[in-house]
Amino acid sequence: MQPSNSCFSAPLSESPDVKSPADLKGGKEQLDRLLKKHGLNDPIWVQYGRWIGEISQGNLGWSETAKTTVLEAIQKRFLATAELTLWAIGPLIFLALWMGVAAAVRHNSWQDQFLRFFTVIGTSLPSFVLGLFLLMLFYGVLYKHLPPLFEGWFLPQRLSDWANAVVQDQTRFTQWTGMMTVDAILNGQWRIFWDALGHIILPILGLSFANWAYLQRVMRSSMLETLRQDYVRTARAKGLAEKTVISKHAQRNAMILVATLVGFTVVGLLGGLIITETIFNYPGLGSWTARAAVQLDIPAVLGYVLFTTTLLLITNLIVDLLYVIIDPRVRLT
């Protein structure tokens, strides 16, 4: 009987020290024995049930590409990725919303056209092309001409060699969070913070450009629509200052539409991470998943999907809660 080839046997793939070398030798009987041992001959729903059982106990299986368990690998890499995402998302959202409003208020002015030019480029430039262009310009050309203050900036990886040596030395540096920039501040090591920031800046640029462009466009069109509403005209008619009309009446209403998209932006960032981290050789979740997928490390990919989906659910929940702050008509009951 052909074994049903199923990805749900993933958590049952054990670490190499459990698999004895004898398992790999032997003929058909040995194979049958192995199939039986891992339950690969069972119908797929039985395997699925077993998989759910293992997952709920936190056993995500063994990742061949990371050479540890999937859970551990995710824990280790997520912090690197989280550092990247957190640095990217704040400025990205702030700039997108601010520029979106500015462009809508100065509709069809030169500022608007200028921003539109960049958003069009942002949505059309594939992330891998943008990443390579960035590397070429910053790492290739600028790196040689940097003032001494910026020494070590724009390099791939997370830290320069000297900083890495300090970070690995446990007597001089405690890794509280695993996020280099945060740890450096907590340890009072400002040079390491500066170094980490320099290493992270290119991936941030590569990651956020497309998302910024998209969010800016949505904010702009949302704002344009709000500015034509009757209540905005009323606010202007009763003699409010234009600044108040825009920031209090129009902007806050335009934000309601955009808030949902912020959740999607997080997902977009996570998707973009796969390409961006690969290009910039950044040791995070994305580059690991890319490697795992190419090498068919199925437990790793399943773990990644499970993890990002959970993250997405949490983000959506946060966005839903944010509605209460943005839109006073929405109440938690």
Place this chain on the structure above:
Amino acid sequence: MREQPFESPLLVESIKPNPFLDFVRCVFSNIREVLSKLLKNPLSATGLIILLGFVLVALAAPWLAPPSERHLDSYMIPQDGFSPTPKPPSAQHLFGTTERQYDIFYGLVWGTRTAFKIGFVVLFFTLIVGIILGALSGYFGGWIDELLMRMTEIFIAFPSLVATMVLVTILGKGLDKIIIAFVVFGWMTYARLIRGNILQIKENTYIEAARAAGATATRIIFRHLVPNAIFPVVVVASLDIGTVVLGAAALSFLGLGAPEGYSDWGQMISYALNWILGTHNDRLAYWYTIFFPGLMISLFVLAWNFLGDAFRDIFDPRLRGSR
């Protein structure tokens, strides 16, 4: 005066049953109107012109970059020697050569054909899957609808890049595998759109009439409902060609796509990966390895984005004039 024999519309219909012609007529009558609107908008006109350029390049590929006679497959890029270092643009190689001396110009010209091929094949099959599932779901409703829509949601839940990546790896590398992966994870939006349209259309009296006249479910779906529901979905789907080509290029870039030396934009960019930093003296020494392929993909996506924006303006009256 001779009395005309009574002809019921349903009877006439059954004499010349050619749903395909009807469909083509329906699309083309709409296209003329849409085209005139698109040409008036400067952005979409630019997009159309760029796309026309790409179509011309794809059609004229055998003349622009004549394949050498030794090659059996004209999509394989000719190699001029085997030196690992890229060579700058010259009269012989307009855009220079990549590592291992693949001609960039040739690869890009024939890569345009590859891009269109991927785009249209994926478009065709995703539409078929989407239309069939969406139509079944919308027409029958009930548990079929429930089942198909939950299935759709499950497919949407996967991050698309990861999902396609895994599927391509399981199936084995290759452009055909990329196409399969994009069909498997690409039909969901269209199924939902078709379903929504059909839910609306099925309330019309002519559907009731068809049912009263004894038409079978298959006939009602594919003769009455789908031709009426299909046009907006075809438009939305064809605007996604840019995204599909981009995704395929990303997979090719990660090394999951075309075989070594095949004309494919994503692969051309992956050839540039090792040459980003240039030489010690001239950091931009190998700019052409990334610049031309990058420009090509970006222009292609840009053109589709322009078109997509204009379409949204045309079809969404709320946004009209807000640009």
